[in-house]
Amino acid sequence: xxxxxxxxxxxxxxxxxxxxxRLRTLKSALLDRNLTDGLSPxxxxxxxxxxxxxxxxxxxxxxxxSNGSGxxxxxxxLTGMLKPTSGTVEVSGRVAALIELGAGFHPExxxxxxxxxxxxxxxxxxREIESRYDDIIEFSGLxxxxxxxxxxxxxxxxxxxxxxxxxxxxxDVLLVDEVLAVGDEAFQHRCLRRIEEFLARGNxxxxxxxxxxxVEQFTDEVLWIEGGRKRLQxxxxxxxxxxxxxxxxxxxxxxLEAKEERERGLAEELEATEPPEEAAxxxxxxxxxxxxxxxxxxxxxxxxxxDGKGNEKYxxxxxxxxxxxxxxxxxxxxxxxxxxxxxxxxxxxECWGVNTHIGGYxxxxxxxxxxxxxxxxxxxxxxxxxxxxxxxxxRDGYPYDYHRRYLSxxxxxxxxxxxxxxxxxxxxxxxxxxxxxxxxxxxxxDID
Amino acid sequence: MSQVxxxxxxxxxxxxxxxxxxxxxxxxxxxxxxxxxxxxPLLLLAVYTFVFNYIFRPRMEGADPYALxxxxxxxxxxxxxxxxxxxxxxxxxxxxxxxxxxxxxxxxPLVNVLANLVHFLFALPILVGALxxxxxxxxxxxxxxxxxxxxxxxxxxxxxxxISVGLAALNVHFKDVKDIVSNLxxxxxxxxxxxxxxxxxxxxxxxxxxVIAWANPFTPFTLGYQALLFHGAWPAPFVWLxxxxxxxxxxxxxxxxxxxxxxxxxxxx
Numbered sequence: 001x002x003x004x005x006x007x008x009x010x011x012x013x014x015x016x017x018x019x020x021x022r023l024r025t026l027k028s029a030l031l032d033r034n035l036t037d038g039l040s041p042x043x044x045x046x047x048x049x050x051x052x053x054x055x056x057x058x059x060x061x062x063x064x065x066s067n068g069s070g071x072x073x074x075x076x077x078l079t080g081m082l083k084p085t086s087g088t089v090e091v092s093g094r095v096a097a098l099i100e101l102g103a104g105f106h107p108e109x110x111x112x113x114x115x116x117x118x119x120x121x122x123x124x125x126x127r128e129i130e131s132r133y134d135d136i137i138e139f140s141g142l143x144x145x146x147x148x149x150x151x152x153x154x155x156x157x158x159x160x161x162x163x164x165x166x167x168x169x170x171x172d173v174l175l176v177d178e179v180l181a182v183g184d185e186a187f188q189h190r191c192l193r194r195i196e197e198f199l200a201r202g203n204x205x206x207x208x209x210x211x212x213x214x215v216e217q218f219t220d221e222v223l224w225i226e227g228g229r230k231r232l233q234x235x236x237x238x239x240x241x242x243x244x245x246x247x248x249x250x251x252x253x254x255x256l257e258a259k260e261e262r263e264r265g266l267a268e269e270l271e272a273t274e275p276p277e278e279a280a281x282x283x284x285x286x287x288x289x290x291x292x293x294x295x296x297x298x299x300x301x302x303x304x305x306x307d308g309k310g311n312e313k314y315x316x317x318x319x320x321x322x323x324x325x326x327x328x329x330x331x332x333x334x335x336x337x338x339x340x341x342x343x344x345x346x347x348x349x350e351c352w353g354v355n356t357h358i359g360g361y362x363x364x365x366x367x368x369x370x371x372x373x374x375x376x377x378x379x380x381x382x383x384x385x386x387x388x389x390x391x392x393x394x395r396d397g398y399p400y401d402y403h404r405r406y407l408s409x410x411x412x413x414x415x416x417x418x419x420x421x422x423x424x425x426x427x428x429x430x431x432x433x434x435x436x437x438x439x440x441x442x443x444x445x446d447i448d
Numbered sequence: 449m450s451q452v453x454x455x456x457x458x459x460x461x462x463x464x465x466x467x468x469x470x471x472x473x474x475x476x477x478x479x480x481x482x483x484x485x486x487x488x489p490l491l492l493l494a495v496y497t498f499v500f501n502y503i504f505r506p507r508m509e510g511a512d513p514y515a516l517x518x519x520x521x522x523x524x525x526x527x528x529x530x531x532x533x534x535x536x537x538x539x540x541x542x543x544x545x546x547x548x549x550x551x552x553x554x555x556x557p558l559v560n561v562l563a564n565l566v567h568f569l570f571a572l573p574i575l576v577g578a579l580x581x582x583x584x585x586x587x588x589x590x591x592x593x594x595x596x597x598x599x600x601x602x603x604x605x606x607x608x609x610x611i612s613v614g615l616a617a618l619n620v621h622f623k624d625v626k627d628i629v630s631n632l633x634x635x636x637x638x639x640x641x642x643x644x645x646x647x648x649x650x651x652x653x654x655x656x657x658x659v660i661a662w663a664n665p666f667t668p669f670t671l672g673y674q675a676l677l678f679h680g681a682w683p684a685p686f687v688w689l690x691x692x693x694x695x696x697x698x699x700x701x702x703x704x705x706x707x708x709x710x711x712x713x714x715x716x717x
Contacts, residue, residue, distance in 0.1 A: 014715065080550045081714045095550075103548035104466070108473045120465040121549045149476070 004057035004173055004204040005078060010087035012073050013044040047073040048228045060205040062219035062236060064212065064243055070228040071208045075099060075177050078206065093172025096122065101162025107151035111142060111161055114150050118165045132168045139190065140164035160187055167194055174198060177208045212240045213416065244412055251410040252315030259407040263302060294399035298337060298366065298392040301327040303406050318413035318422045322379040326372045328392055333367040337400070341374055342389040343381070351381060351420045357395050382422045383413040452703035455552040463555050470563040485570040493519060493578055510645045516582050516589055519575055520678040521642035521670045527568035528608055528666060529633045534560040535612025536619050536626045539713065547714050554706055557612035561605060579677060591680025600672040600691065607665060607695040610702030617709040620716050640666045665694040
């Protein structure tokens, strides 16, 4: 297999644009022929550090990573728009970049003339553009507006025309950066179909996207970069899952920090005053902002979410064992008490609520400190963010300690779906139905 | 510098397309289009003829009729100064284009030089017409030596291209350059023998005369145009050499500056 793109140890430093550096930059550019040599580390910002990879021709290669990770810089180096500070890149064949569309469009000039200008900027000869002109216009769907000056186009029309020209340059290597997010649904489908045809002809694609589904659907291999460094490279499924996992981990950390923040606040409040008959109850705070109420005869000390192994965790995977652990303290001995937990979406939809009273537990005695665990062998919520209410109250609803939105967690899932409930499922078809692409089955090695 | 020239040649199709874009965009949306290119020189001709014949009558040897002498030097100057002003900002003004596509950015200053050359040529019929009328009225202006006019123009293209490519590259890094250029051009206008004859500078201003004659790249070109179109004479051989030297020097220095500073333009503009 021949290699279409080979990137070797690519690094890119951006110069800080403070005015004082400019003269030094000029000097080093004129004397040393290098824009960055004369600069000390604090004058520069590394955008890429030592990234290497190779893409075989005919393959589709995905690049993922969070904002500012260096994806776009990498892609611009591949196009030749930016020069790497060190390292080499070789791209064989004609390259087209769908990075920013409509290069050279002049607002005063008609769409038709702009097609020719844009084509020339992208490296097509006049004859080449002429022979493709009809296809370009048909693809853009702008037949009726093509004689209008481009300044009268909507932003969608502008991008459609730009995309149409770029995709008709017949490249061997196509570099795509997130541009599929533009245009209406129908145009997006047309673009995706066009890219599929492009791949079917044996050409090479590099796709940068935040849409992991798109990357998984289109690519053969994925590179994940973070902070300008290669984090992981491999099969789309494996890399995308590892990426999702890392994102969930970060979110879990955020949830944990939010919870700890809240618990610190509660502890301070406890020290400062006796169990306050909340100001809220006197009607000074809107009801939805009251986060805690009750007489505190029983007090909730802390709540934690644990995974099946007993580790505290706020990024959960749908279908995995989950434990909600409540630590409470009763100031005096009680014979009427109910423990309850409710899970809500951020918009306030109650997904699931349960308490010991509904469950048929009849209270007898609660004294001192206690740890109550609600164990779910398989918590099946749809992917998304959830908030948890926790309460201890009497059977008639008389509140001892009621916490609204005590903590939050993120649920992720290997499957896509909408709603809040996520049962185990599988599609079954008879032979009247066939599929171009089957559902990819998660394998054990995909699980990090 | 030959590399810059090579790339310009390889992208001559794009260069031409962009020049046409520039011209089309300028006339698009105006009813009279090309006619506007004639209005300004016509107006100048009318005003100068009136002023210098009836109000203020400069008696300068070798510059009679003065209105025609003035216009012969002025039209190429307008081409030069506009090209340099627009050329200096051509990279920063087209930042969108440079960031969006991979193509030789050194084309952009040249686009301005060529687009303004077209305007200069558009206005030329007015000048030629005025010279013919002058000749008809008995003045000794013009002659068949004008056939070498294209040669002077052909030498002025690399001169302007070189200066504006270098200035454009500098302006990407120092935005002060465009202000320096616009002020310098105002000064240069008076340091070029457009509104006066070089030989009429009083002898006590020896240094000034030397500067005008030898340190100003536009002087030999102005002398060339005046000789061919106004005086109806061949420019002296040293004037030709002088033009050639300035053109070659400007191109070499400008493209050297661009090669050094033009790296990673996409991130700098």
